[in-house]
Amino acid sequence: MASGKPIEVGIVGGTGYTGVELLRILALHPGVHIRAVTSRADAGRPVADLYPNLRGYVDAVFSEPAAEDLGACDVVFFATPNGIAMKSAPVLLEQGVVVIDLSADFRLKDADEWARWYGEPHACPELLDEAVYGLPEIRRDSIRSARLIANPGCYPTAVQLGLMPLLENRLVVTDRLIADVKSGVSGAGRKAEMPLLMSETGESFKAYAVAGHRHWPEIVQGLVQMAGEPVGLTFVPHLLPMIRGIHATLYAAVIDEPGDVQQLYEQRYRDEPFVDVLPPGSHPDTRNVRGSNRCQIAVFEPQGSGQIVVLSVIDNLVKGAAGQAVQNMNLRFGFEETTGLQAIGLYP
Numbered sequence: 001m002a003s004g005k006p007i008e009v010g011i012v013g014g015t016g017y018t019g020v021e022l023l024r025i026l027a028l029h030p031g032v033h034i035r036a037v038t039s040r041a042d043a044g045r046p047v048a049d050l051y052p053n054l055r056g057y058v059d060a061v062f063s064e065p066a067a068e069d070l071g072a073c074d075v076v077f078f079a080t081p082n083g084i085a086m087k088s089a090p091v092l093l094e095q096g097v098v099v100i101d102l103s104a105d106f107r108l109k110d111a112d113e114w115a116r117w118y119g120e121p122h123a124c125p126e127l128l129d130e131a132v133y134g135l136p137e138i139r140r141d142s143i144r145s146a147r148l149i150a151n152p153g154c155y156p157t158a159v160q161l162g163l164m165p166l167l168e169n170r171l172v173v174t175d176r177l178i179a180d181v182k183s184g185v186s187g188a189g190r191k192a193e194m195p196l197l198m199s200e201t202g203e204s205f206k207a208y209a210v211a212g213h214r215h216w217p218e219i220v221q222g223l224v225q226m227a228g229e230p231v232g233l234t235f236v237p238h239l240l241p242m243i244r245g246i247h248a249t250l251y252a253a254v255i256d257e258p259g260d261v262q263q264l265y266e267q268r269y270r271d272e273p274f275v276d277v278l279p280p281g282s283h284p285d286t287r288n289v290r291g292s293n294r295c296q297i298a299v300f301e302p303q304g305s306g307q308i309v310v311l312s313v314i315d316n317l318v319k320g321a322a323g324q325a326v327q328n329m330n331l332r333f334g335f336e337e338t339t340g341l342q343a344i345g346l347y348p
């Protein structure tokens, strides 16, 4: 399909932060035609009216989500709040449309667990087994043939990529892993809420959801698969006064002498186009991945303490959402995996 005519793409939720990031990336993708971009609030408005950065690149007009438009697409991205995609995906799948969901609707395999964390029963639990969790670095082959792709969350992407080499090689104690993670405010989406005001988030810094965040079961599910055994994880998210970026500091105690951990990470990610293991002693900076689909990782064993510290950074809207979704689309439709995703991080 990659060498033929462009594939037809639909985006549900085109006015949100991840929706407009999909548009920014897909506008320069040579293999796609954007057929439908939905917004209920802004239906009828040209995309470029709302997002002048896309003037001259995207000539689409926002439309109401309509089954006939979406059903005529080859792939539909859901960039909608949790609980929306699961109501439309079954019909689209029946029509032969590939669904890539940026929300959490298909990430957890257990419907009861989903209901517990997301506060409503799952609308199509029968699809949870089939849905492929779209973290290419661990599941590339299944993504290539999936009908339904659950795009990972932003925190889960940074944490899983950071811990993967340690868990796959059984180098660390798995019952007391710690993920201390910070996010920029765009992670909360484009909505008018008092806690997201600049005067509430600026010049301050806080943890939130320490008692339980809905990304915890998603991360644990992924880590268990990597480790092949139960995993105990303490996950503490924080809100940083910046717009984009996730910085994960991960702690894991080694079981025995771990060998050359730097080399282990370099080997594991040697062929990964979007994971960059930094030289020893580096401290990744979120701004170096801002706007790019890269995850940058550094690994330490400070003071020979037996405690491994991994630093993992991504842009929450790119590798943590829209970029990873396009990476999955590329795999699924036979494009070069990096197509449309070669933007370099913005500095400063």
Ligand SMILES: NC(=O)C1=CN([C@@H]2O[C@H](COP(=O)(O)OP(=O)(O)OC[C@H]3O[C@@H](n4cnc5c(N)ncnc54)[C@H](OP(=O)(O)O)[C@@H]3O)[C@@H](O)[C@H]2O)C=CC1
Pocket: 012, 013, 014, 015, 016, 017, 018, 019, 038, 039, 040, 041, 042, 065, 078, 079, 080, 081, 082, 084, 102, 103, 104, 152, 153, 154, 186, 187, 188, 189, 190, 191, 316, 317, 320, 321
């Ligand atoms: N922001 C981030 O960093 C990340 C977000 N995600 C996930 O991606 C999804 C989108 O996030 P984000 O872009 O931040 O969200 P936003 O709140 O910024 O945007 C949501 C979009 O969905 C549309 N929408 C809302 N309700 C409905 C509905 N009932 N039916 C159809 N469309 C609807 C909105 O447009 P309108 O109301 O006009 O229709 C809007 O375009 C969420 O599930 C989020 O959890 C995942 C990883 C990272």
Ligand SMILES: CC(=O)N[C@@H](CCC(=O)OP(=O)(O)O)C(=O)O
Pocket: 102, 103, 104, 152, 153, 154, 155, 183, 184, 185, 186, 187, 188, 189, 215, 237, 239
């Ligand atoms: C800073 C901030 O508020 N981040 C969001 C998580 C990001 C997100 O959108 O969640 P999904 O990946 O599950 O879709 C939060 O904590 O709710």
